[in-house]
Amino acid sequence: MHAVYPLVLGALLFSIGLYGVLARRNAIAVLLAIELLLNAVTLNLVAFGSILRDQYGMGQVFTLFIITIAAAETGLGLAIVLLLYRQRATADLGEQRELAEPVERFDADELVPATELSTTEPSTTVLGAAR
Amino acid sequence: MNTLAFIALLLPAFGSAVTFIGGRDLRHVKFWSTAPIAAAFVATLLVALEHGTAGTSTHTYSIGTAGAFHVEIGTRVSGLAALTAVLVAGVALCVQAYSTSYLGGEPRYASYAALISLFTAAMLTVVYAADLIVLLVGWEIMGACSYFLIGHYWEKPVARAASIKAFLMTKTGDVPFLFGLIALGVQAKSFQINDVIVAADNAALHHPAWIAALLLCGVLGKSAQFPLHSWLPDAMAGPTPISALIHAATMVAAGIYLVALLYPVFVLAPAVLVAMAVIAAITMLGSALCALAQTDVKKILAYSTVSQLAYMLGGLAVGGRSQAIYLLLVHGAFKALLFLAAGVVIHRVGSNELSAMGGLRYRMPIAYGSMTVGLLALAGIPPFSGFFGKEGVLGAAYSASGEFAAPGRIVLIFGLITAGVTAAYALRLWLGVFHGPFPEAPHEHEARVEAPQTELIPLVLLSIPAAALGVVVLFGTGFSHVLGGWSGEAGSLLGSGATDLWPTGITTLLSLLFVVGFGGLTYLAWRRDRQADPAVMLLGPARGLLLEGFYFDRLIDAGVVRPTRAAAKLVAYLDANVFDAYVRGSGTGARDLGSVLRRLQTGSVQFYLTCLFLGVVVMAAVYAYVGTVS
Numbered sequence: 001m002h003a004v005y006p007l008v009l010g011a012l013l014f015s016i017g018l019y020g021v022l023a024r025r026n027a028i029a030v031l032l033a034i035e036l037l038l039n040a041v042t043l044n045l046v047a048f049g050s051i052l053r054d055q056y057g058m059g060q061v062f063t064l065f066i067i068t069i070a071a072a073e074t075g076l077g078l079a080i081v082l083l084l085y086r087q088r089a090t091a092d093l094g095e096q097r098e099l100a101e102p103v104e105r106f107d108a109d110e111l112v113p114a115t116e117l118s119t120t121e122p123s124t125t126v127l128g129a130a131r
Numbered sequence: 132m133n134t135l136a137f138i139a140l141l142l143p144a145f146g147s148a149v150t151f152i153g154g155r156d157l158r159h160v161k162f163w164s165t166a167p168i169a170a171a172f173v174a175t176l177l178v179a180l181e182h183g184t185a186g187t188s189t190h191t192y193s194i195g196t197a198g199a200f201h202v203e204i205g206t207r208v209s210g211l212a213a214l215t216a217v218l219v220a221g222v223a224l225c226v227q228a229y230s231t232s233y234l235g236g237e238p239r240y241a242s243y244a245a246l247i248s249l250f251t252a253a254m255l256t257v258v259y260a261a262d263l264i265v266l267l268v269g270w271e272i273m274g275a276c277s278y279f280l281i282g283h284y285w286e287k288p289v290a291r292a293a294s295i296k297a298f299l300m301t302k303t304g305d306v307p308f309l310f311g312l313i314a315l316g317v318q319a320k321s322f323q324i325n326d327v328i329v330a331a332d333n334a335a336l337h338h339p340a341w342i343a344a345l346l347l348c349g350v351l352g353k354s355a356q357f358p359l360h361s362w363l364p365d366a367m368a369g370p371t372p373i374s375a376l377i378h379a380a381t382m383v384a385a386g387i388y389l390v391a392l393l394y395p396v397f398v399l400a401p402a403v404l405v406a407m408a409v410i411a412a413i414t415m416l417g418s419a420l421c422a423l424a425q426t427d428v429k430k431i432l433a434y435s436t437v438s439q440l441a442y443m444l445g446g447l448a449v450g451g452r453s454q455a456i457y458l459l460l461v462h463g464a465f466k467a468l469l470f471l472a473a474g475v476v477i478h479r480v481g482s483n484e485l486s487a488m489g490g491l492r493y494r495m496p497i498a499y500g501s502m503t504v505g506l507l508a509l510a511g512i513p514p515f516s517g518f519f520g521k522e523g524v525l526g527a528a529y530s531a532s533g534e535f536a537a538p539g540r541i542v543l544i545f546g547l548i549t550a551g552v553t554a555a556y557a558l559r560l561w562l563g564v565f566h567g568p569f570p571e572a573p574h575e576h577e578a579r580v581e582a583p584q585t586e587l588i589p590l591v592l593l594s595i596p597a598a599a600l601g602v603v604v605l606f607g608t609g610f611s612h613v614l615g616g617w618s619g620e621a622g623s624l625l626g627s628g629a630t631d632l633w634p635t636g637i638t639t640l641l642s643l644l645f646v647v648g649f650g651g652l653t654y655l656a657w658r659r660d661r662q663a664d665p666a667v668m669l670l671g672p673a674r675g676l677l678l679e680g681f682y683f684d685r686l687i688d689a690g691v692v693r694p695t696r697a698a699a700k701l702v703a704y705l706d707a708n709v710f711d712a713y714v715r716g717s718g719t720g721a722r723d724l725g726s727v728l729r730r731l732q733t734g735s736v737q738f739y740l741t742c743l744f745l746g747v748v749v750m751a752a753v754y755a756y757v758g759t760v761s
Contacts, residue, residue, distance in 0.1 A: 100735075
C-alpha cells in the first residue's frame with residue numbers, strides 16, 4: 001500500500017476535526033471533533049512509524065497512550081458539558097461569553113482630557129503689581 | 132584687635148538668635164535686641180581707636196579648601212573697615228533703641244528685632260571680611276534681611292510687592308557681582324582681600340575692566356544707583372526704623388564700601404570710572420529732582436538717599452576715596468537721624484503725606500530741632516557735616532587729573548546743580564513739615580505731642596555727629612591718615628599723598644551760590660502761598676513726571692516685566708499644550724490602542740482558537756518561506 005493514503009486520510013480527518021472544533025456550536029459536537037483530531041494524529045503516528053521503519057514501534061506506543069488520554073479527556077469533557085448544561089440549560093458554546101472584555105467601560109482613574117488642563121491660568125508675578 | 136572685631140560681628144548674630152528664641156517675652160526681646168549691639172558698638176569703637184593710623188591687620192582661620200582655593204574666616208581691619216563698622220554699629224544701636232518703643236507693642240516685633248540684629252551682623256561681616264567669599268555671604272544675608280524687613284507689614288500688598296521688587300532688583304546686580312568676585316579671585320589666585328589688592332597693585336589681573344564692570348553691577352543694585360535704583364523708594368513700605376538703618380545708613384552703603392575696599396581694582400579700569408561717573412551724575416540729579424516732587428516724606432528721604440549715594444559713587448569715580456568715605460560716614464549719621472525723626476513725625480501725625488503736616492515746630496520741638504540739624508547737613512549748609520562731605524567730593528572732582536579728569540568734569544557739573552536741588556528739596560521738606568499751617572488744627576500752640584524718650588534719645592545722639600562731624604576737616608589730612616591708603620596701607624605712609632578735606636577753591640563758592648539760589652527760589656515760592664506745595668510752582672508741568680520717578684517703573688514694566696510675563700505665559704502655554712501633550716498622549720494613545728485591542732477579546736473560545744490556528748498557519752508559512760529563501 002502506498003504510504004500516501006494513510007497520510008491523506010489523516011489530513012482529511014484533521015481538517016474535518018478542525019472544522020468541527022472551530023465552527024460547530026454544540027459542545028458535544030466539539031468534543032467529537034476533538035476526537036477526530038486525536039485520531040488523525042494517531043493515524044499519522046502509525047503511518048510515519050511504518051514509513052520510517054521504526055524498529056521500536058514508538059508510533060504505536062504513543063498511539064496507545066493517546067487512546068488512553070482521549071478516553072480520559074472525553075470523560076472529563078463530557079462532565080464539563082453536563083455541568084454546563086445543568087447550570088445554563090444550553091450546551092451552545094457561542095453563548096458562553098462571560099470572559100469577554102467589556103468594550104465601553106473605563107476605569108475610575110482615567111487620564112484627564114487635554115482640554116481641561118489648558119484652561120488653568122499661569123499665576124501672575126508680583127513684580128508687576130509693584131507699579 | 133582682630134579678635135575684638137570678630138567678637139563685634141558675632142555679638143549681633145548671637146543677639147539675633149537669642150532674641151528670636153525668646154520672642155514671646157517683650158522685655159527679653161527689648162534687652163537682647165539692644166544690649167548685644169551696644170556691646171558691639173563699644174567693640175567697634177575700641178577697634179577703631181586701637182587701629183589709629185596703622186595699616187591693615189588681618190587674622191584668619193582656615194576652615195577648609197574649596198578646590199584650589201582656601202576659604203578663610205577671619206577679620207581684616209583697615210582704617211576704612213574700622214570707621215565704617217563704627218557707623219554701622221552706632222546706627223544699628225540707635226535704631227534698635229528707637230524700635231523698642233516705636234514697634235515695641237506690635238505683634239511681629241521679636242522677629243523684626245532679630246532680623247535687625249542679624250542684618251547688623253551681616254553688615255559687620257562685610258565690613259570686617261578678610262575673604263571675598265565671606266564678604267559675599269554677608270552681602271547676601273543683608274539682601275535677604277532687607278527682603279524680610281521691607282515686607283514686615285506683609286498684610287499690605289504694597290509691602291509685599293516692594294520687598295519682592297527690592298529682592299529682584301538687587302539680585303539682578305548680584306549675579307554679575309558674583310561672577311566678578313569669582314573672576315577676581317581666580318585671576319588673583321586667591322580670594323583673600325589682601326592678596327587681591329596686592330595682585331591689583333602689581334597689575335597681575337588680566338581683565339580688570341571686565342571685573343570692575345561686573346563688580347559695579349552689584350554695587351549699583353546694592354547702593355540703588357541708576358538703572359537699579361527704583362527699589363529704594365518703594366522699600367519705604369517697610370517700618371521707618373528699617374528705612375533708617377538699611378536703606379539710608381548701612382546696606383546701601385555696602386556698595387560704596389565695596390568700591391572703596393577694592394579701589395585698586397577699579398582704578399585699573401578708567402572706562403569703568405567714566406561709566407561710574409556718568410551713572411552717578413544721572414542718578415544724583417535725577418533722584419534729587421524726584422525728591423523735589425515727592426509728596427511722601429519717606430519717599431523724599433529715599434530719593435535723597437539715592438542722590439547722596441550717587442555723590443559718593445561720583446567721589447569714588449574721580450579718585451576721591453577719602454572724600455567719598457567721609458561723605459558716607461556723615462551721610463549715615465544725618466540720614467539715619469532724618470529717617471528716625473521723620474518716623475516720629477509720621478507716627479504722631481498718622482500719615483506719610485506732606486499735605487497732612489505743617490506747623491509741627493511747636494508740637495514736636497525735639498523732632499523739629501533734630502530734623503533741622505539733619506536737613507541743614509543734607510542741604511550742605513556750613514558748618515554742618517554734610518557741607519564738608521559734599522565739598523570734599525566736589526573738590527576732588529574739580530582737582531581730578533589724569534585718568535580721573537573726564538569723570539571729574541561730569542561729576543563736578545552735575546554735583547553743583549544737584550547741590551542746589553538738594554537744598555531746594557530739603558528746604559521744602561522742612562517748611563512743609565514744620566512751618567505753615569497745620570491742616571486740621573487752626574491753632575499752632577496746641578499741646579505737645581512729643582514721642583517717648585526712647586525715640587527721642589537716639590535723635591539727640593545722632594544729631595551730634597550730624598552737626599559736628601565737620602570738625603574732622605579741621606585736622607586737614609587727619610581723616611586720610613586714619614582711613615589709610617587705597618590699598619589699605621598705613622596712613623602714616625601716605626605723606627603728601629594724604630587728602631586734605633578742608634574745602635578750598637572755587638567749588639565751594641559755586642556750590643554755595645547754587646544752594647542759596649535754589650533754596651531762595653523755593654522759599655519765595657513758599658512765601659507766596661504757605662498752604663500750597665512749592666514744588667507745584669517750581670517744577671510746573673514736569674512735576675507729574677518727577678512724581679512718578681521719570682516713569683522709570685513704567686519703563687521697567689514695559690521693558691522687563693511685561694516681556695518676562697509674556698515669556699512666562701508662553702512657557703506655561705508650551706508646557707501645558709506641547710510638552711504635556713506628549714505625556715498625556717502616551718496615556719491616551721495607550722488607552723485608545725487598548726480599546727481597539729479590547730474588541731478582540733470577545734469571550735468566544737472558538738474565535739480564540741481560530742486566531743491561534745491562523746497564527747500557526749502564518750508561522751508555518753513564514754518558516755517555509757524563510758526555508759526556501761535560505
